[in-house]
Amino acid sequence: MSATHDALFRTLADPTRRALFERLCKNGELTVGTLTKGAGVSQPVVSKHLGVLRQAGLVSDRHEGRHTHYSARIDALAPLADWTRQMAGFWNSRFDDLEDVLRRMDQ
Numbered sequence: 002m003s004a005t006h007d008a009l010f011r012t013l014a015d016p017t018r019r020a021l022f023e024r025l026c027k028n029g030e031l032t033v034g035t036l037t038k039g040a041g042v043s044q045p046v047v048s049k050h051l052g053v054l055r056q057a058g059l060v061s062d063r064h065e066g067r068h069t070h071y072s073a074r075i076d077a078l079a080p081l082a083d084w085t086r087q088m089a090g091f092w093n094s095r096f097d098d099l100e101d102v103l104r105r106m107d108q
Contacts, residue, residue: 005080012057017042018050022059025073032068 013019021036033051037044051071054060058077063070 006084008057009059009077009081012053012059015050015053017046018054021047021050022054022073025060025071026075030063030070030072032070034068036071 013022017040021040024036024039025031033044033048036051037047040047051060051062055062055071059074060071061074063072
């Protein structure tokens with residue numbers, strides 16, 4: 002597995018980061034203040050998690066006056082989507098092989 006995959010999995014493994022990312026995916030661009038209101042953690046904690054998400058390439062930020070707006074970068078999930086497709090193909094092939102073995106055993 003590549004370093005990119007590792008970084009994405011590690012970043013999204015944290016439930017708070019994953020929830021922030023999901024909110025940005027669903028709601029579009031949001032400020033740190035708005036994200037903090039529904040996060041159940043303090044603003045410094047939200048900011049720290051957003052920094053980790055930004056470092057992993059999962060969010061981008063835009064500064065406007067005193068406010069920072071964050072947006073999800075859904076395209077950053079492409080390596081994980083590719084990996085998931087590869088794993089699905091691998092397991093589908095294994096299940097097909099198992100089905101063939103079981104069919105031969107029944108004969």
